[in-house]
């Protein structure tokens with residue numbers, strides 16, 4: 162073991178991106194330079210300890226054993242076949258239940274930091290499998306659309322076939338993603354529970370057309386087509402009732418020139434796509450005045466983060 166201490170930053174992510182429920186997600190990075198993500202620091206120690214700090218630490222479970230970072234450490238020790246005495250510090254910068262992959266930030270940050278600290282005993286596939294398992298404990302079922310982009314960066318398509326969990330998909334570099342977190346909490350597990358168990362055939366056909374069309378447009382570099390295909394007929398019709406002013410805000414951002422808009426993850430964060438900074442700024446100011454609900458809310462103009470979790 163060559164490290165005495167290291168810190169990993171794990172970025173926020175928007176899962177689904179409207180069209181790819183549970184199979185598409187992207188890591189995001191505010192253009193302001195603000196760090197929208199959790200940080201995990203590991204230090205060598207004689208026995209294990211976990212300390213949490215940061216803006217959203219108060220919203221974490223009181224008992225540290227229920228902190229997902231503790232469970233990541235336990236899972237990592239099990240995979241290593243021994244108890245690893247380290248100090249872990251979680252800097253919880255991400256609001257919980259925000260639709261920005263907060264739990265994924267902690268899970269990915271913890272696994273990447275532990276893996277780096279112990280000189281990379283696990284490969285990418287093993288790491289993603291463990292991350293998906295831990296994310297599944299929190300949200301009720303395994304879904305990789307936050308952990309994969311948070312870990313690998315970029316826009317990720319979940320395959321989970323033939324030994325490949327996730328593949329990188331090309332995206333449009335000139336797109337701005339305006340993110341607005343209203344400040345209220347929506348639990349991912351609850352937002353999953355309200356979705357129907359079955360869908361109509363016509364909806365399944367339309368969904369296939371939207372997701373196939375979007376991926377085709379990304380590969381063939383057709384931004385207008387890609388934006389037109391960003392339609393969510395799986396989750397948004399059921400989840401939007403949990404989001405204050407969602408329909409009205411969507412209409413207003415369209416009038417300002419938004420290419421597309423939708424729910425980030427399971428909400429309540431909303432994303433809006435613009436292809437120039439001026440429009441993105443106008444949209445951000447509208448979202449601030451009409452979508453934020455309290456002083457915890459915030460907006461960020463983001464680009465897709467190509468890097469994913471990294472040592473800082």
Ligand SMILES: Nc1ncnc2c1ncn2[C@@H]1O[C@H](COP(=O)(O)OP(=O)(O)O)[C@@H](O)[C@H]1O
Pocket residue numbers: 220221222227228229230251256257258259260261262263264265267299300347348349350426
């Ligand atoms: N380190 C952590 N980061 C975020 N959530 C955590 C963490 N540890 C435990 N939790 C719990 O996991 C749940 C995460 O809620 P969820 O709605 O999935 O949030 P998000 O969608 O923002 O990841 C909450 O009940 C929270 O208390």
Ligand SMILES: N[C@@H](CCOP(=O)(O)O)C(=O)O
Pocket residue numbers: 176177182183184259260261262263304306307349352353396425426427428
């Ligand atoms: N595909 C999942 C994504 C949940 O994302 P989160 O950021 O809200 O945890 C879903 O839509 O349930």
